[in-house]
Amino acid sequence: MDTAETVIALNLARAMKGEGEIEAEGAVARFVSPRAPVLTGPLTWRVRAARAGEEIWLDGWLKGAAVVECARCLEPVRHEVNTRFQVLLLHRDGAHGLTLEYDQDDDQERYVFGNPQVDLTTIVTEFFELAMPPAALCSPDCPGLDPETGRRRESGREDRRQRGDDPRWKALEDIDLPGE
Numbered sequence: 340m341d342t343a344e345t346v347i348a349l350n351l352a353r354a355m356k357g358e359g360e361i362e363a364e365g366a367v368a369r370f371v372s373p374r375a376p377v378l379t380g381p382l383t384w385r386v387r388a389a390r391a392g393e394e395i396w397l398d399g400w401l402k403g404a405a406v407v408e409c410a411r412c413l414e415p416v417r418h419e420v421n422t423r424f425q426v427l428l429l430h431r432d433g434a435h436g437l438t439l440e441y442d443q444d445d446d447q448e449r450y451v452f453g454n455p456q457v458d459l460t461t462i463v464t465e466f467f468e469l470a471m472p473p474a475a476l477c478s479p480d481c482p483g484l485d486p487e488t489g490r491r492r493e494s495g496r497e498d499r500r501q502r503g504d505d506p507r508w509k510a511l512e513d514i515d516l517p518g519e
């Protein structure tokens with residue numbers, strides 16, 4: 340697999356010296372991690388980084404779309420993401436890669452890096468995932484799966500007819516649901 344296209348590289352050398360703000364942007368076709376969301380097209384990213392005291396403030400924007408399973412019927416659902424994220428980066432000599440550290444003293448999380456050339460792929464993937472809904476629905480009234488067939492129900496109404504005169508369903512139907 341060609342991983343180069345998913346590396347989101349940013350050189351923080353100038354920001355580390357406090358020489359103003361640096362900006363970068365680009366697009367990735369897909370995520371490397373097999374657990375990451377499956378993109379339906381290029382994910383565009385844009386970041387701004389500037390030194391703030393000992394740290395570097397990173398301000399980023401993500402725009403793209405991915406496919407998730409409907410929480411009820413498991414059909415694929417396209418979800419658009421247009422999100423902003425902000426993180427703190429801290430340079431530490433000899434540190435490898437980009438590691439998230441939690442500082443109890445000020446209750447802040449920081450990404451620690453050693454090499455000014457950082458790969459933001461992990462951060463971008465994480466914030467993209469955070470922007471995805473925990474339970475997406477293909478439609479607000481998705482009837483879900485039929486417990487008997489395991490297939491997606493045609494519609495709530497039809498399903499009700501199939502339930503027949505089962506008193507257990509009758510009791511449920513007597514409950515007033517919003518929108519019925």
Ligand SMILES: [Zn+2]
Pocket residue numbers: 409410411412413414476477478481482483
């Ligand atoms: Zn559904």
